[in-house]
Amino acid sequence: MSNKTEIFSKKMCDILNYGALNLAMGIGYESGLFEALSGMGAPACCADIAAEAGVSERYLREWLGVMVCGEIVEVRVDKQGQELFELPGEYVSFLCRSGGNSNLGVYTQEIPLLTDCAREGVLEGMQSGAGISYERYPKFYSFMEQLADAKHRDVLVQTFLPSVMDGEMVRRLEEGISVCDIGCAEGVALEVMAQAFPNSQFTGTDISEESLNNARKRVAELGLNNLSFQLQDAAGDKVEPQQFDYITAFDSIHDQTRPFEALRNIHKMLRSGGVFSMIDIKAGSSVSENIEHPMGSFLYTVSLMHCMPVGLMGGGTGLGMMWGREKAVSMCYDAGFSRVEVNDIPEDGFNSHYLCFK
Template identity: 40%
Template sequence: MSEALLDTTRVEAFGAQMGDVLNHGMLALMLSIGHQVGLFDTLAELPPTTSHELAGATGLNERYVREWLGAMTVARVVEYDAAGRTYWLPREHAVFLTRAGGPDNLAAATQFIALLAGVESRLVDCFRHGGGVQYEEFTEFHRLMAEDSGAVFDAALLDSILPLVPGLPERLEEGIEVADVGCGSGHAINLIAGAYRRSRCVGYDFSAEGIAAGRAEAAALGLTNADFVVRDVAELGEHERFDLVTAFDAIHDQAHPAHVLAGIAAALRPGGTFLMVDIQASSNLEENLDNPFATFLYGVSTMHCMTVSLSLGGDGLGTVWGEQKARQMLAEAGFSSVQVTNVEADAFNAYYIAQK
């Protein structure tokens, strides 16, 4: 293409956009480090402080802290007084950067960037030859998902999520059979079992590590009504056993999600409820252009959810399967009624209430 035909304004704008990509990509890694070592949490509690004072308060190496603060300052994350060489974290920023923010803490989510970068070379090979990256190659994924989902569960599961189903808290109080499919570390099941001791709760996951974590937490809490089973949920193998089945960000990861949904429908008693929590998005690409997390979601799909499914010879449904496809698959699985709603504490997900 001739240079004379180029829109130079558009060229310059896109060049600036690419510069932002480089800066923001590096910033994501620095935010992840700051979250992991507790720098944001400490900064939020301190008055304007020097790098030496911050290093002392956190027990970290001052030289690394100082360089990290440089990155945070030029990125306009923290503020800096040159005269006193002091730094502080605005309260408005702390909402999204500290553990006190609960589900709003997006600094925690930046850990996924480093995790996914670790399999980049494997993904390049998949682009060229097909196949997928196996779940076992994501060494920190279980821990990060437990941290991410745990913040939502602690903030909203009992008070906001379960009451989405009319009459459910009262039924749980009386005592019903509950299962969580793809339970991960089992924190949701343990919260439900702890709050509703008359209900019998079981979590299923193919990860032995996750099941062990769930059992350990249940034992620490003294729960006698929570059980955990290592099982591929594609082979759930239950018939009209449960009154409530939940799945938190688990269905789109499955190798054959339609088969899993059919198994869940079969496991529910007549009139039972399936509470499915999954990514809030459209099945139509053009309708996701204004989704503030769309780039992140398609990236996570490519580098984790889709590729893990494909590594198992699965359908590769992907993270952004969307509401339209979800409704279709739920209907095909045998759910006669599906309602979709949202929870204020969870910006990423839609909440599907499906009745058998």
């Protein structure tokens, strides 16, 4: 066996083990098992952990086997020969909800969810080139909205907006401007901004009537009078020009079937001197540029299973999540923006902030 063959053989074993480990970790995260382990306070037997988590002891024992072999959970045997399990304290912030922005455990649910939603569709698309409709992804969208909502509530007003134009955007929002969020889903980002900046007017657009109805109901309950919603395709032919001073798009442009038309419409909707914040995945535009990306394989897989196929629907572009900095900047300039800045986002290692000026 050559050295290269031996190395690849080991890599294949690692792939199989880590793929299985991701699946089991996703199940553990959703079932609250990491939270239960972190709350034990000391090494504990399987029965006690099962009681704490409210799960089957037999299922838990098998799951713990995965975690121990994957070096996520530690095990030792006490004097009575009983196995005791412990989640190292150093791992808690990466695996539990209490970890905030450090929490990567939540993402272990993503690939299993996409597999449930789209595996057959991707296999069919490999042969036909056809896209996959949004309707195939209800569980995935629910999961992603929960993630985005939590993030917006934690960092949007406190961290992100103060970083836009060195605080200038916060000053404008405090004085009162007109703001639109493209692909707003159930409108949590807008809700947070509308509450923080009562002098500004906010509008959300999306193609899902169900999401917008949920948003309208929640906004009515909150009594927010400076926030409304419109059913609108971002790339549609009928948009009113020069409506807004500031437009945002949080990870929504790369999913558009006609992303260039969406960007062109955003430019059209902005008033002169207006600003567009496009938050999108931090990556290069070619595969070779992303070889060293720490999450490259994961992000390309998410794109393969969701972003690219939904973008192919109806003869769409199929841009994909990994369209990258060079293509994003070029498309923004082609859409009419006079200046495009690419900035890192505080406390966000996944995304870049494309700040575009009209």
